[in-house]
Amino acid sequence: MTTAVGRRSGADAASARRPVPVRVTWLVVAVLALALVAAASVAFGVRAVTWSDVVAGVTGSSDTLAEAAVLKRVPRTVLAMLVGVALGLAGAVMQGVTRNPLADPGILGVTTGASLAVVTGFAFFGLAAPTTVIWVAIAGAAASAVLVYAIGSLGRGGATPLKLALAGAATSAAFSSLISAVLLPRVDALTDFRFWQIGGVGGAAFPRIAQVLPFLVVGAAICVLTARGLNSLALGDDVAAGLGEHVTRTRVLAALGAILLCGAATAVAGPIGFVGLAVPHLCRLLVGVDHRWLLPFSAVVGAVLLTAADVLGRLVARPAEVDVGIVTAILGAPIFIWIVRRQKVRAL
Amino acid sequence: MTGVVASAPGLGRRVATGRRRRALRRRGIAAALAALVLVLFAVSLMVGDTFYTPSEVLRTVLGQTVPGASFTVGELRLPRASMGALAGLAFGAAGVAFQTMLRNPLAAPDVIGISSGASAAAVVSIVLLGFDEAATSLVAIVAALLTAALIYLLAYRDGVAGTRLILIGIGVSAMLESVVSYVLLHAATWDLQTAMRWLTGSLNGATWDQLLPLALAVLVLGLVLLSREHDLGLLQLGDESAAGLGVRVERTRIVVIVAAVLLIAFATSAAGPIAFVAFLSGPIAARLVGGGGGLMMPSALVGAALVLGADLIGQFAFGNRYPVGVVTGVLGAPYLVYLLVRTNRAGGSL
Numbered sequence: 001m002t003t004a005v006g007r008r009s010g011a012d013a014a015s016a017r018r019p020v021p022v023r024v025t026w027l028v029v030a031v032l033a034l035a036l037v038a039a040a041s042v043a044f045g046v047r048a049v050t051w052s053d054v055v056a057g058v059t060g061s062s063d064t065l066a067e068a069a070v071l072k073r074v075p076r077t078v079l080a081m082l083v084g085v086a087l088g089l090a091g092a093v094m095q096g097v098t099r100n101p102l103a104d105p106g107i108l109g110v111t112t113g114a115s116l117a118v119v120t121g122f123a124f125f126g127l128a129a130p131t132t133v134i135w136v137a138i139a140g141a142a143a144s145a146v147l148v149y150a151i152g153s154l155g156r157g158g159a160t161p162l163k164l165a166l167a168g169a170a171t172s173a174a175f176s177s178l179i180s181a182v183l184l185p186r187v188d189a190l191t192d193f194r195f196w197q198i199g200g201v202g203g204a205a206f207p208r209i210a211q212v213l214p215f216l217v218v219g220a221a222i223c224v225l226t227a228r229g230l231n232s233l234a235l236g237d238d239v240a241a242g243l244g245e246h247v248t249r250t251r252v253l254a255a256l257g258a259i260l261l262c263g264a265a266t267a268v269a270g271p272i273g274f275v276g277l278a279v280p281h282l283c284r285l286l287v288g289v290d291h292r293w294l295l296p297f298s299a300v301v302g303a304v305l306l307t308a309a310d311v312l313g314r315l316v317a318r319p320a321e322v323d324v325g326i327v328t329a330i331l332g333a334p335i336f337i338w339i340v341r342r343q344k345v346r347a348l
Numbered sequence: 349m350t351g352v353v354a355s356a357p358g359l360g361r362r363v364a365t366g367r368r369r370r371a372l373r374r375r376g377i378a379a380a381l382a383a384l385v386l387v388l389f390a391v392s393l394m395v396g397d398t399f400y401t402p403s404e405v406l407r408t409v410l411g412q413t414v415p416g417a418s419f420t421v422g423e424l425r426l427p428r429a430s431m432g433a434l435a436g437l438a439f440g441a442a443g444v445a446f447q448t449m450l451r452n453p454l455a456a457p458d459v460i461g462i463s464s465g466a467s468a469a470a471v472v473s474i475v476l477l478g479f480d481e482a483a484t485s486l487v488a489i490v491a492a493l494l495t496a497a498l499i500y501l502l503a504y505r506d507g508v509a510g511t512r513l514i515l516i517g518i519g520v521s522a523m524l525e526s527v528v529s530y531v532l533l534h535a536a537t538w539d540l541q542t543a544m545r546w547l548t549g550s551l552n553g554a555t556w557d558q559l560l561p562l563a564l565a566v567l568v569l570g571l572v573l574l575s576r577e578h579d580l581g582l583l584q585l586g587d588e589s590a591a592g593l594g595v596r597v598e599r600t601r602i603v604v605i606v607a608a609v610l611l612i613a614f615a616t617s618a619a620g621p622i623a624f625v626a627f628l629s630g631p632i633a634a635r636l637v638g639g640g641g642g643l644m645m646p647s648a649l650v651g652a653a654l655v656l657g658a659d660l661i662g663q664f665a666f667g668n669r670y671p672v673g674v675v676t677g678v679l680g681a682p683y684l685v686y687l688l689v690r691t692n693r694a695g696g697s698l
Binding site: 184 | 527
């Protein structure tokens with residue numbers, strides 16, 4: 001199956017090498033779309049506000065209820081964009097590292113692992129300091145990524161998409177049960193429970209964003225720096241080694257960047273699935289398979305999608321809100337299914 | 349083939365002896381499993397905040413009035429244990445039916461999203477629509493059938509490939525589970541205990557009213573599945589060979605799918621999607637009994653033993669009481685990982 005995928009993406013590379021003007025155009029479109037959804041995210045919500053309220057709120061005024069509501073939406077928008085960048089980028093890198101079209105931080109159990117680590121820390125080790133939470137989440141993400149990859153790559157054929165997806169689903173199911181087991185006796189943790197089972201950006205505040213920002217910046221920098229290496233990896237390990245690429249080093253470094261991004265994003269927003277899956281596929285259609293373009297583009301489109309999903313979640317069920325993790329699952333799962341249907345698999 | 353083997357002198361007799369011995373062994377293990385289920389059932393009735401002796405429990409079950417025990421055992425523990433046993437039987441039988449038919453241990457209804465279809469429908473029907481239990485069962489059944497049909501159709505492209513079916517099931521169940529989470533976490537009047545029933549499965553709050561439909565379903569659908577077991581075994585040889593041996597392939601397949609999905613739907617609408625029981629029972633039964641024969645009965649018994657045992661563990665092994673689904677989830681997931689590792693090592697068809 002891996003070879004089939006590799007061959008296909010090779011063929012795509014030939015037909016999908018987009019000229020630079022097309023790529024630049026798409027990038028400009030994506031950035032404009034991001035500006036648009038950011039504006040929408042500040043303007044729309046459970047409470048309907050006028051444009052003058054929006055302007056006043058964004059400039060820091062909180063005299064009226066409407067302006068205060070707008071003021072609260074600003075950090076939320078920033079957080080949604082940051083988490084979207086992190087997950088889009090992490091998904092693209094994971095798909096590159098594992099050469100697996102189904103790779104996604106949620107499907108591979110990485111975000112659930114981060115969640116479990118944090119919940120365990122809260123419950124048994126008195127975890128409280130926000131920076132420590134981020135480290136613990138990253139450690140959990142790393143541990144579960146290694147575990148899932150190890151389980152998925154055992155045996156003949158290495159890490160095929162199916163084996164990885166199943167290993168991820170099994171691991172996530174186990175971790176979810178453990179999270180329930182830890183949280184169930186702690187009724188006081190009910191609000192946390194919600195947050196750690198389904199991701200959301202509703203509780204955003206600037207101090208927390210500031211704590212997580214350095215991790216996101218470092219992770220994103222590592223990911224973007226490995227773009228050239230990921231291009232070589234796409235040709236297969238042997239060819240990449242022949243081209244002078246340090247295959248293992250590139251892979252470990254890129255995975256590290258992706259894990260930093262997912263761990264930090266989960267620490268601040270809880271587990272959010274399918275963004276990392278859908279975004280790189282969409283981006284590959286638009287700008288082709290060159291990771292030097294794909295990675296930045298995935299980051300921007302990830303931010304657009306997550307912010308848009310958050311706005312949608314606020315609007316569809318007024319006066320209640322639908323957490324962004326639920327919106328992405330409902331919108332993302334059909335994309336997952338579509339990708340699966342496109343794959344060639346052995347007949348029954 | 350038998351003729352070729354038997355032509356060697358003495359071999360025929362040895363094959364016959366071996367077959368008889370295996371059949372005897374299978375029957376012995378099935379009896380042992382049934383005894384285990386009975387013991388676990390009895391222990392579930394006796395143990396609790398107050399301990400009742402076997403004779404007190406027996407008298408209560410037989411309908412006599414025993415002070416204290418009549419209420420505790422008759423109204424609380426008996427429905428709970430019966431629901432556990434019935435749900436376990438249903439999950440075990442339906443799970444192994446799917447696994448046998450799709451020739452893949454991973455193709456259990458809880459892995460490929462049919463349980464989450466029933467679960468999502470039940471939650472929507474109870475929380476959002478305010479339906480009573482009978483209507484909820486009906487909604488869950490329709491939804492489970494629709495989910496199964498949807499997954500089958502989505503996986504269909506020049507035939508249904510097992511791997512594609514499983515992956516699509518994972519996608520569909522991710523979607524449906526997020527529906528369950530959303531409905532539960534935003535229903536203000538909904539308490540966490542009840543929510544857990546629909547998230548992982550629980551026997552809390554089992555009542556006699558819920559039991560009757562489940563018992564009937566297990567009886568009727570269980571018999572249907574058992575009657576098709578032989579044909580199901582032949583289907584494993586491939587569609588053409590099975591047809592050559594006189595199996596009506598498509599009809600068998602449809603009957604088995606519908607019966608198994610209905611079993612899952614009834615059990616889920618009563619006890620929630622008890623995690624991993626449908627997935628685990630078949631492989632465990634296969635290990636205990638060995639290959640070469642029907643697994644339906646042993647697997648159903650393993651399912652019942654799993655649910656009853658896990659419920660006892662969840663109730664009494666820790667300081668807190670955990671719903672049964674959390675226990676089976678924590679126990680079952682490592683086994684799933686182990687199964688993946690073992691299949692991968694053996695170079696199995698993943």
